[in-house]
Amino acid sequence: MLEDKNQEKTSLAKLGEFGLINHLTKHFKMHHSSTVKGVGDDAAVISSSNKEIIITTDLLVEGVHFDLSYMPLKHLGYKAVMVNLSDVYAMNATAEQITVSIAVSNRFPLEAIEELYAGIQLACDTYKVDLIGGDTTSSTKGMLISITAIGSAKKEDIVYRNGAKPTDLIVVSGDLGGAYLGLQVLEREKQVFQVNPQSQPDLDNYTYIIERQLKPEARKDIPILLKELEVKPTSMIDISDGLSSEIMHICTQSKTGCKIYEDKLPLDPQVIATSEEFNMDSTMIALSGGEDYELLFTVSIDDYDKIKGNPNLSVIGHITEENEGMNLVTRANQEIELKAQGWNSLQE
Amino acid sequence: MLEDKNQEKTSLAKLGEFGLINHLTKHFKMHHSSTVKGVGDDAAVISSSNKEIIITTDLLVEGVHFDLSYMPLKHLGYKAVMVNLSDVYAMNATAEQITVSIAVSNRFPLEAIEELYAGIQLACDTYKVDLIGGDTTSSTKGMLISITAIGSAKKEDIVYRNGAKPTDLIVVSGDLGGAYLGLQVLEREKQVFQVNPQSQPDLDNYTYIIERQLKPEARKDIPILLKELEVKPTSMIDISDGLSSEIMHICTQSKTGCKIYEDKLPLDPQVIATSEEFNMDSTMIALSGGEDYELLFTVSIDDYDKIKGNPNLSVIGHITEENEGMNLVTRANQEIELKAQGWNSLQE
Structure with missing residues (x-):
């Protein structure tokens, strides 16, 4: 073309x-x-x-x-x-x-x-x-x-990656996993098209996640919102490689551990439905999907009242001492060690 | 390899x-x-x-x-x-x-x-x-x-490209054409090697021009020298595409013309000798060779006494009114219009 x-x-x-x-x-x-x-x-x-x-x-x-x-x-x-x-x-x-x-x-x-x-x-x-x-x-x-x-x-x-402290809350903007699932849908349609160029894709059920992949928006609004709320994060990073990989950067540079709660991960209904359709675990996608370009940051627990209930922000866990490790707490209340399964362009 | x-x-x-x-x-x-x-x-x-x-x-x-x-x-x-x-x-x-x-x-x-x-x-x-x-x-x-x-x-x-004025002197650091000729020598040796991998190239006669091509030095010293001499150029550009192309940028942006004198172009003896060997015109190479990473600048004629005789600097011409055009004055005292024959990476 x-x-x-x-x-x-x-x-x-x-x-x-x-x-x-x-x-x-x-x-x-x-x-x-x-x-x-x-x-x-x-x-x-x-x-x-x-x-x-x-x-x-x-x-x-x-x-x-x-x-x-x-x-x-x-x-x-x-x-x-x-x-x-x-x-x-x-x-x-x-x-x-x-x-x-x-x-x-x-x-x-x-x-x-x-x-x-x-x-x-x-x-x-x-x-x-x-x-x-x-x-x-x-x-x-x-x-x-x-x-x-x-x-x-x-x-x-200025907020760096290395300022997180034990008891700080871990906060993420928006929702997770959409961009990765949008990519899966687009890859599937490409394969269908290669087999049958006459096929007309019906993508109505995937508009949100495809837009997350093809037209992501950087969160210019979040630093402005935080300033209005009078909250200065103790650390911050953007989610390009996946939540798991990014929180590990924060913890490694801050010399801390963390607990992320599976039931707190913000997922759009389209992400949940499409995960099921693709027979994939939506938690794994939220942790490792990447390309969401949301902001991940930590705030002092004293700032909780300022951010709670804000529709742009989800508290998904908290920072711990370094020797406690970096863990996901599952819905069954089991702790699993986080792994950086972020997208590594050198392994392609 | x-x-x-x-x-x-x-x-x-x-x-x-x-x-x-x-x-x-x-x-x-x-x-x-x-x-x-x-x-x-x-x-x-x-x-x-x-x-x-x-x-x-x-x-x-x-x-x-x-x-x-x-x-x-x-x-x-x-x-x-x-x-x-x-x-x-x-x-x-x-x-x-x-x-x-x-x-x-x-x-x-x-x-x-x-x-x-x-x-x-x-x-x-x-x-x-x-x-x-x-x-x-x-x-x-x-x-x-x-x-x-x-x-x-x-x-x-800060010196921009657009400040040159008629009567300003045109000055260049170092010498010109070496990087281009070094490339010609390297290309020739590559072809010899492809025909006969056992051949031992003798590059003793080309050390300077090959170094100009393989290990150019940016002229950090020139802004320092000019400050010491208390000369602020009226315009400046670096020579990456060739003298001709660069002086045309200065003249176009400054809305002036120029006269460059062929007999003033600074050429290393190795450039002259290698030009003859390759049956190329050394003036054309100095004008269009590119990759010399020398600085080309204009100074007020009032600053002439401060720069004259400096071994790092050559006065090669002067700025004219726009309607006089951009010209090379040959050794035979003929005026030829300059053409931008600089290296254009999009035409490769």
């Missing part, structure tokens, strides 16, 4: 590298006065107004992190930005700028890259971040996207 | 993504107090102490930007950092941090990635920059390196 066989499509070589960057970025609006100079010089310039600068970067590779047979390019552009903004919000910071570098093989015409950038632009406008630079080059195979996100925060507001 | 056939080599999958990042980065030293938090959280944290932040990013793709059959991995790591630092220096700024993301196919064992990081570490130590983050993932084919460099400068010290 994306092969450049259509003679009316514009080849990238015709436009050249500088032409392409100008063409793709000219409609982007700047949202922050801190963006002094964006695209068009050797480097971008940001004024920091005495805050700390937050920097994070992620690399997405076709065939490893995404499959263009069911991931529309516009969604891919949007998601690639989300993945990075999520890391900034996980520092309790505000995301303000991104750089975007792409490598694409000549199978992609200009119109495909425009679709990708339409998604990037939608993400920039929705989340109020400025595209300030990047690099565009050819690849010998496939597509690759490297994004760096830049944010800022007051020094005293 | 790099195929993972040796059973004693360590496969990347065995180490896993977090293990790999820790393994590769644990020996890196931090040089800047502005680096508050490096590798190991959702994002890195930098304190800005009221300076402007400079951000630049570059993507290097195997088979497009480098050929591992003659580019040792350690050199590749070093060069990948240089390419980015050069852009920071071209803003008249200090480079302080980098993030490094790599995608590698499973043909690379751990030892190969260690070599790459040894070059990155050497560059970090030599240039005093801190590795603060990145991403490590697999690719379906080949190797790809994405680096973002972060620097700082006082607002009033």
Whole structure:
């Protein structure tokens, strides 16, 4: 579908590298006065107004992190930005700028890259971040996207992974496991399509979990909500590899243990129904699914009254002493040691 | 040579993504107090102490930007950092941090990635920059390196591309064309080797130009020198695509023309000798060769006395009114319009 066989499509070589960057970025609006100079010089310039600068970067590779047979390019552009903004919000910071570098093989015409950038632009406008630079080059195979996100925060507001203390409550935003199950549905439909290209998929029962996979939203709202609630987390991380892997990062860096309660894990009804359909354990999916881009954080038990009952937040457990280990407490009240079964892109 | 056939080599999958990042980065030293938090959280944290932040990013793709059959991995790591630092220096700024993301196919064992990081570490130590983050993932084919460099400068010290004025002098650091000719020599040796693997190349006559290609140095010293000389350039750019292409960027953004004098172009004797050997015009190579990572800048004519005779700097022409065009003045005193024949990675 994306092969450049259509003679009316514009080849990238015709436009050249500088032409392409100008063409793709000219409609982007700047949202922050801190963006002094964006695209068009050797480097971008940001004024920091005495805050700390937050920097994070992620690399997405076709065939490893995404499959263009069911991931529309516009969604891919949007998601690639989300993945990075999520890391900034996980520092309790505000995301303000991104750089975007792409490598694409000549199978992609200009119109495909425009679709990708339409998604990037939608993400920039929705989340109020400025595209300030990047690099565009050819690849010998496939597509690759490297994004760096830049944010800022007051020094005293930044939340690291290493501040959790025994008795702290473990809190997660939103619900878990949807993105992973959405991927399973899309993979199944791809296989059905390969066997019978005439089949019409009926995805009405999976709209939420497919959207979780194809168009995740980074939780910009959570640092804002926490500030309003006057709660500063003691530690925070975003859930990209799966709850289990992420809480283990917090515990390892904080030198603590934890107890996660199975019956507290927030699951959407579509996640429960689809788990059953796929004959999978929904708890395992919530623990190891990954790509939910929710925020996982710990708060002092003194803050419990401020967060309890908030529809955006679920208390799923608490931090323990390090020698108690990292455990899941099942519905049958058994303790099972957590294992990091998060998605490891190097094992693909 | 790099195929993972040796059973004693360590496969990347065995180490896993977090293990790999820790393994590769644990020996890196931090040089800047502005680096508050490096590798190991959702994002890195930098304190800005009221300076402007400079951000630049570059993507290097195997088979497009480098050929591992003659580019040792350690050199590749070093060069990948240089390419980015050069852009920071071209803003008249200090480079302080980098993030490094790599995608590698499973043909690379751990030892190969260690070599790459040894070059990155050497560059970090030599240039005093801190590795603060990145991403490590697999690719379906080949190797790809994405680096973002972060620097700082006082607002009033930053030099953009758009400040050149008619009568300003055009100045270049170092000499030109060596990196391109070094590549020609390496390509020739590769072809000789493919025909006769027993041949012993004699590269004694090409040591300088091969080093320009394989181990370029970013001109950290030039912004420092200019400060000592009390010269603030009116515009500046680094030479990655070739002198001709870069001076055209300055003129276009500054809305000026220029005159470059052929007899002023700084050429190393090895560049002249090798050009003759390859039957190439050394002026064309100096104008279009690229990858020299020298700095090209303009200064007010009032600053001429401060820079004249400096062995690091060559005055090669001057800025004119826009309607005079962008021209090369040949040794025969003919004016020829400059063309951007810089290396365009999208046309490969």
